Amino acid sequence: MTQSVEIICVGTELLLGDILNSNAQFLARELAQLGMAHYYQTVVGDNPERIKGVVKVASDRAQLLIFTGGLGPTPDDLTHETLAACFGVPMVEHPEILEDITRKFAQRGRTMTANNRKQALLPQGATVLTNDSGSAPGIIWQPHPDLTILTFPGVPAEMQRMWRDVAVPYLHSQGWGQTIIYSRTLKFWGISESALAEKVNAFFDLQNPTVAPYANHGEVKLRISARAASEAGALQLISPVEEQLRQIGGLDCYGADSDSLASVVGTLLKTTRSTLAVAESCTGGGLGEAITSVPGSSSYFWGGIISYDNAIKVRMLDVDEQDLEAHGAVSHTVAKQMAAGVRSRLGTTWGLSITGIAGPDGGTTEKPVGLVYIGLAEPDGVQSFEHQFGTSRGRDWIRRLSAATALDYLRRSIINKLLIK
């Protein structure tokens, strides 16, 4: 059986939900990059009996246990003494730790308390995992030949530094993490997770690289993960699979890794030397906000009109009052006029508009909450698109989906123009 690692986070504050368990995520990502198999994470409170139970279960499943939390000076910090009890060894005071703590307190002009002496006590046989940024040291300990234990304080900054400076070099020296796992994530818009899964089903059986789907707020992702000796080796395994998946995904695949719809649209606008303006109703600025979240967006995004009130649609976007009357603000006609209006008012290549019913109120049977029209104006004319995001999704989600979908229409339109040429 392959050696495996287990992460155990100790802290009642985690059980109370006072803090997010960012330490588990950090360590998980590090282990993945080191190619160290890691199958379980456990959170347990500052309680000796329960910690003992967790150590029992984990040490039967894994060869390396990584603890965070419970190393502080207060009486409820029990990780080290509980570990000593688990393996029936006494706690031993380390004078060098005591010195170190005393020195650090002096440096910060604080006086050391009796509590802090406690932090100099470690299980017999454990070596110190030094903590340069805080007072609580961790341990590197092999209570028996088949089990290694590393402990870190719960403070993320201290834990991360100790991990990188001390723990990783130690693990390499012990033969851990000789292979790495490198991942590439393809991102899709405009296709459901299940529909995409059907198209790429065969890839889910691959062993190296593996392919796994994720979905979140309308976006679907495929993660391609390869295990290899180096990043270059992993990329060699990933590239052919990525190429096939991009082929299958077609236009629905908008990018990879850190790409966002806004960043991809930005790149397309730059390469086509074109500019963009937006007219927003139900998103109230969310589309512009998304576009300008990309550094350097000022080179292609000129601005926009937030026409939340109908009077503003008429006054600032030249939407026809009769059409507003006849078709309502949430309609193909008004979406088109908003897009054309902002394009001519601001003088850009593209005009992109959104008008819809984000709810919770304002829906009718013909025009329910979640109904959104997107308008897209360009030199060759104006189009509009109708979308029904569903009445059940809630205001924030409908607004986010509307902005992303508008960007996706622009993305597809620019690409199609490029393909025609």
Next chain:
Amino acid sequence: MTQSVEIICVGTELLLGDILNSNAQFLARELAQLGMAHYYQTVVGDNPERIKGVVKVASDRAQLLIFTGGLGPTPDDLTHETLAACFGVPMVEHPEILEDITRKFAQRGRTMTANNRKQALLPQGATVLTNDSGSAPGIIWQPHPDLTILTFPGVPAEMQRMWRDVAVPYLHSQGWGQTIIYSRTLKFWGISESALAEKVNAFFDLQNPTVAPYANHGEVKLRISARAASEAGALQLISPVEEQLRQIGGLDCYGADSDSLASVVGTLLKTTRSTLAVAESCTGGGLGEAITSVPGSSSYFWGGIISYDNAIKVRMLDVDEQDLEAHGAVSHTVAKQMAAGVRSRLGTTWGLSITGIAGPDGGTTEKPVGLVYIGLAEPDGVQSFEHQFGTSRGRDWIRRLSAATALDYLRRSIINKLLIK
């Protein structure tokens, strides 16, 4: 022994560190508020054998197991079938789920795939925990009298809604969570956590209710938590403390619980029967987005101009070209002219503007990244405010702080006007 709960999050993406386990934090906080004892959280991958092992361990320790994740339509979503296998029952298809999924796909104009049929299969004896916002339902299941199992999808928005709408009422009906922990959170803007902590230090020693400070992204919160038999009983303990804390906080305390700066400003605009328009440069729409995140904001928010490009500031906001030259776009002068311009162009009571350097580029020694000017126009005149949010905070954070700070200036101005009257 008291009944206890265990949270089990299923998902290889958690083991790879791709996502933060926010579901565990949400559920942990909810359980704490319900006064339900909760001693362990476990994360395990989408692997039947390992999930079985975790269920075995957890069902020996707890009487209620809460699962998140692994309910999706793809082949690696295995939670329900693995649970069925754990307790030796078959999977049974639920036509009503199939109908529901089909309806949702139709509503969203998408066609259902064979994969989605899988989501209609539940362990025999389990009842459906309905999911109104997504396709994957959860279950409420008592595989034997001493064990209850709840499952939720991994998508936080869906899970949270199902928890509040269905699971909590069910748990109450089963006698869970009889003594409750009820909390009230006071929210502050414009004061640092340490400065506020100094003012309210004495309150941190209280036992029931307890008072604890939190801070994130410029907002400071004080949570007042009381343990009692009922919400009414808890409120009786909380109210006097809340009153004193509000006294001490003064204008820095902008609201409580679900209040946001945008919702508070909205209420103030409604009560003063005044209207608002915005002019945004570096926030690119984020201010309007925040204002319109409040349902019903159309009654006081008319719209705005996103003047990302300087030409738009001149053409759409009547900013003086010479002043733009002389003072630069990021200046008191231009902030004032943007606010006045959008107010007169849109014809609202208030005009609120933001112009600044969000970075990462565009900073100079005189005008570093993080420098932001906020303009506020009203019938009595125009003011502007300078802010330095620091070069280190990053583009997103600077933009969010700018929008929130602008709303806070408007909030304080409206309140001061009310106080003068």
